Amino acid sequence: MRTVRIARGLGLLLSLGLAGGQVQAQQAGDAARGQQAAATCVACHQADGSGMHVAGGESWPRLAGLPAAYIAKQLHDFKAGRRQNASMMPFASMLDDQQIADVAAYFSQLPMTDAQGGEAADEALLRRGEQLATRGDWDAYIVSCKSCHGPGNQGAGSTFPGIANQHAGYIEAQLRAWQKGTRANDPQNLMGAIAQRMSDRDIRAVSAWLANQSVASD
Amino acid sequence: MTPHKTTLGRTALAVAGATLAAGVSMAAWAEYETLVEMGYPAPQEGELVHVPPTMADLEQADIHPELKQVIHRGYELFTDTQQLRGKNVFNDMNCSSCHLGEGRQPFSAPVWPAAVTLPDFRGKNQHVNNLEERIAGCFAYSMNGTPPAYGSDDMLALSAYHQWLATGAPMYPDQPIYGRGFPAPERPESLSYARGEALYAEQCAICHSDDGAGLYQDGEYVFPALWGDGSNNWGAGIVRTHTAAGFIKNNMPLGQPLSLSDQQAWDLAYYMTRQERPQDPRFTGDVDEVLERFGATFHKNSSYGEVREHDGHRLADHANWGEKGDVVPWNVGVPRFEDLKD
Numbered sequence: 001m002r003t004v005r006i007a008r009g010l011g012l013l014l015s016l017g018l019a020g021g022q023v024q025a026q027q028a029g030d031a032a033r034g035q036q037a038a039a040t041c042v043a044c045h046q047a048d049g050s051g052m053h054v055a056g057g058e059s060w061p062r063l064a065g066l067p068a069a070y071i072a073k074q075l076h077d078f079k080a081g082r083r084q085n086a087s088m089m090p091f092a093s094m095l096d097d098q099q100i101a102d103v104a105a106y107f108s109q110l111p112m113t114d115a116q117g118g119e120a121a122d123e124a125l126l127r128r129g130e131q132l133a134t135r136g137d138w139d140a141y142i143v144s145c146k147s148c149h150g151p152g153n154q155g156a157g158s159t160f161p162g163i164a165n166q167h168a169g170y171i172e173a174q175l176r177a178w179q180k181g182t183r184a185n186d187p188q189n190l191m192g193a194i195a196q197r198m199s200d201r202d203i204r205a206v207s208a209w210l211a212n213q214s215v216a217s218d
Numbered sequence: 219m220t221p222h223k224t225t226l227g228r229t230a231l232a233v234a235g236a237t238l239a240a241g242v243s244m245a246a247w248a249e250y251e252t253l254v255e256m257g258y259p260a261p262q263e264g265e266l267v268h269v270p271p272t273m274a275d276l277e278q279a280d281i282h283p284e285l286k287q288v289i290h291r292g293y294e295l296f297t298d299t300q301q302l303r304g305k306n307v308f309n310d311m312n313c314s315s316c317h318l319g320e321g322r323q324p325f326s327a328p329v330w331p332a333a334v335t336l337p338d339f340r341g342k343n344q345h346v347n348n349l350e351e352r353i354a355g356c357f358a359y360s361m362n363g364t365p366p367a368y369g370s371d372d373m374l375a376l377s378a379y380h381q382w383l384a385t386g387a388p389m390y391p392d393q394p395i396y397g398r399g400f401p402a403p404e405r406p407e408s409l410s411y412a413r414g415e416a417l418y419a420e421q422c423a424i425c426h427s428d429d430g431a432g433l434y435q436d437g438e439y440v441f442p443a444l445w446g447d448g449s450n451n452w453g454a455g456i457v458r459t460h461t462a463a464g465f466i467k468n469n470m471p472l473g474q475p476l477s478l479s480d481q482q483a484w485d486l487a488y489y490m491t492r493q494e495r496p497q498d499p500r501f502t503g504d505v506d507e508v509l510e511r512f513g514a515t516f517h518k519n520s521s522y523g524e525v526r527e528h529d530g531h532r533l534a535d536h537a538n539w540g541e542k543g544d545v546v547p548w549n550v551g552v553p554r555f556e557d558l559k560d
Contacts, residue, residue, distance in 0.1 A: 135273070138319035139249040141256060143473045148425070151438040159424060187424055193473045197252075 034106025050113035059169030064110035069158035071104035083185040117168025118211035129209025168211035270383035292379025308542035309362040310448035324397020325468040330383035358547035359453035400464030403480035414489025445493035447540040452498035458519035462487035496540030
């Protein structure tokens with residue numbers, strides 16, 4: 001039996017990850033160098049990488065504790081236009097490949113911070129969110145989030161990032177983007193296919209519930 | 219137990235399950251509309267359509283609280299069978315690894331039919347099996363383990379879960395069951411290991427890893443092992459190419475059922491089932507003897523004992539039992555009703 005553990009917080013040496021095709025070869029990143037290169041990132045993503053839930057606006061995701069390879073892929077995708085975001089593209093374009101690796105390493109090893117946006121959700125909405133996140137709704141062919149995002153929705157390898165303890169506004173925005181097709185950089189349309197089956201209420205439910213999941217750092 | 223009605227319409231109460239016979243309209247079981255929209259076949263007139271209750275229904279059900287707990291325990295064992303690792307389970311699998319949607323999902327071998335079609339004669343072991351013996355088979359083969367004892371708490375909990383899912387379905391239905399098993403698409407003229415291999419790298423490896431070992435994360439097997447010591451052994455139903463093709467076509471990639479062509483599903487099944495895994499518990503030391511004894515009832519449909527073209531490796535020609543070591547599943551090879559066979 002092969003047992004593979006992913007040390008999520010250690011971004012110093014980026015591996016190929018367990019995924020077969022999609023994670024591109026990564027350069028080794030240096031967190032100390034990354035802290036320097038991240039000077040422009042912190043304005044939105046904050047110095048502790050916590051990001052911010054912005055009600056009714058564009059939320060900035062928590063980056064602290066996300067897999068380094070995942071962060072790097074998103075930056076490469078923003079730069080190349082494979083992921084569309086007007087705010088992120090100019091910032092991603094300022095970084096070269098080494099800086100991307102460094103910045104990813106830096107944020108990935110920052111301690112986890114708490115998310116916002118799920119406080120006002122009522123009991124019924126949270127129950128639906130928990131259902132979708134942990135068991136899914138197979139009658140609507142919505143596979144549970146944890147099927148891919150791992151135990152506690154804290155991530156599985158570097159292909160499937162942790163989504164627990166992420167800002168509700170950010171999760172909502174991504175799910176809607178997948179639904180509309182304005183985000184499509186997920187490997188094999190794995191996320192798009194699921195998002196398309198979610199109702200508006202489902203999206204709000206799962207976002208609120210995940211934001212409420214406090215996750216301790218490694 | 220709350221009595222159940224079998225009608226053409228749904229009642230307004232918290233119905234634990236809905237079962238309908240011939241001549242149904244779509245509105246009668248709205249749960250399966252989505253499946254049909256996704257491309258699954260619509261239920262045909264004369265088919266038994268059953269929508270198993272959910273764990274949410276269990277919470278509301280008017281049944282004895284201890285029964286609820288026992289059914290819930292069965293559900294937990296079904297979805298986290300790993301808790302029996304080292305005792306009954308000796309690989310990386312859970313029942314729900316293949317019986318998707320908590321064992322409720324049509325076209326993903328939902329488990330409730332076993333509760334209403336058994337006891338019955340089973341070709342695999344050539345005698346009449348009841349539900350517990352059927353479940354025991356899953357432990358011996360799919361879990362590369364040894365089953366909990368008949369009548370034990372764990373076995374009772376698992377059967378209770380199966381029966382709960384069958385709530386309202388008729389016993390010994392004389393109709394074909396909608397969504398039963400892993401129905402295989404028509405077998406194409408030729409299957410290609412090389413095509414299967416290439417497609418695997420492109421479509422499957424992202425979750426199941428390049429070496430088919432799946433993904434282990436934070437104490438759980440997020441994606442199951444498809445071959446190797448972590449997977450089912452050579453006696454499991456899914457080693458049969460048509461069963462694997464049926465599973466893959468109707469369920470994979472996860473969340474994207476029916477997205478692969480019939481040819482692709484069969485090529486992937488061919489590739490996957492021609493990888494090594496722990497030995498069949500019925501092995502006595504000789505691959506040809508296993509083929510002789512169990513070819514007609516089982517291995518004629520698998521690649522057991524075949525020689526792989528690209529490397530000359532003869533499949534299953536080994537005595538690797540995986541993590542199980544010399545643990546022998548007590549239910550394998552045990553005959554029944556020998557006096558009837560005179």
